[in-house]
Amino acid sequence: MSRKLLGQLMPVITLLGLLLLWEFGCIVFSVPEFVLPKPSRVIETLITSFGPIWFHAQHTLMTTLVGFVIAVVVGVLLGVFVGSSRLAYQALYPLLVGFNSVPKVALVPVLVVWFGIGTAPAILTAFMLSFFPVAVNVAIGLATLEPELEDVLRSLGASQRDIIIKVGLPRSMPYFFASLKIAITLAFVGSVIAETLASNVGIGTLVEQASANFRMPLVFAGLAVVAAMGIAMYAIFAGIERRMTSWATRSTDFGIGG
Numbered sequence: 001m002s003r004k005l006l007g008q009l010m011p012v013i014t015l016l017g018l019l020l021l022w023e024f025g026c027i028v029f030s031v032p033e034f035v036l037p038k039p040s041r042v043i044e045t046l047i048t049s050f051g052p053i054w055f056h057a058q059h060t061l062m063t064t065l066v067g068f069v070i071a072v073v074v075g076v077l078l079g080v081f082v083g084s085s086r087l088a089y090q091a092l093y094p095l096l097v098g099f100n101s102v103p104k105v106a107l108v109p110v111l112v113v114w115f116g117i118g119t120a121p122a123i124l125t126a127f128m129l130s131f132f133p134v135a136v137n138v139a140i141g142l143a144t145l146e147p148e149l150e151d152v153l154r155s156l157g158a159s160q161r162d163i164i165i166k167v168g169l170p171r172s173m174p175y176f177f178a179s180l181k182i183a184i185t186l187a188f189v190g191s192v193i194a195e196t197l198a199s200n201v202g203i204g205t206l207v208e209q210a211s212a213n214f215r216m217p218l219v220f221a222g223l224a225v226v227a228a229m230g231i232a233m234y235a236i237f238a239g240i241e242r243r244m245t246s247w248a249t250r251s252t253d254f255g256i257g258g
Contacts, residue, residue: 067126079138129190130183137179141172177241
C-alpha cells in the first residue's frame with residue numbers, strides 16, 4: 001500500500017477504530033442506551049428513521065448554505081475594504097474581533113424578538129458565525145501585500161484599484177479558500193444552535209426533541225448527519241482550493257485538508 005493511499009484511508013481507519021472502541025466500551029461497561037447508545041444502535045436509527053432525519057437535514061443544509069453564501073459575499077466585500085485601506089484596517093479590525101468574541105448563542109433570543117421563530121434566526125446565526133473568517137483572511141491577504149511590490153507597481157503606472165484587483169485579490173486567494181473550509185463548518189454550528197433554540201424544523205430541533213424524550217440514538221444519528229454534511233462540504237471546498245490555488249500550495253500526502 002502506497003503512502004499516499006494509506007494517508008487517504010487513515011481517516012476511515014481511525015473512524016472505524018473509534019467506533020469499534022465505542023461499541024465494545026458500551027457492551028463491557030453496560031452503559032444504558034439513554035446515556036450513551038452503541039454505534040450499532042445509532043446506525044440502526046439512521047436507517048429506520050431516515051425519512052424524518054432527511055427532512056430535518058434538508059432544512060439545516062438549506063439554512064446553512066444561505067447563511068454561508070451571505071457570509072461569503074459580505075466577508076469578501078468587508079475584507080477588501082478593510083485590507084485595502086490602512087485607516088479602515090486600524091478602525092474596523094478591532095471591532096470585527098470584538099464582534100466575533102460575542103457568543104452567538106446569546107444573540108439568538110434577540111434575533112427571535114426581531115424576526116420571530118423560524119428560518120431567519122438560523123440563517124442569520126450561520127452568517128454571523130461564518131463571515132468573520134472570510135473577512136479576516138481576505139483582509140490579511142490584502143494588508144500583507146509587500147510595500148516594495150506596491151511601490152514598483154505604482155512606478156509602472158498602476159493605480160490603487162489596479163493593484164487590488166490584479167495583484168492583491170489573486171494573492172489573497174489561498175487565504176480566501178482556506179477561510180471557506182473554516183466558515184462552512186462554523187455555518188453548520190450556527191444553524192444547529194439557532195434551530196435548537198428558535199425553530200420547529202431542522203436537525204437542531206430534532207436533537208432537542210429527541211433528547212427531551214431520552215431518545216439518545218436519534219440524537220446521535222442527527223449529530224452524525226450534521227458531521228457528515230460538514231465533512232462533505234469541507235471536502236468540496238478543499239478540492240476547489242487545490243484546483244484554484246495549486247500555484248500557491250505544495251502538494252502533500254496527507255488527508256482531505258488540502
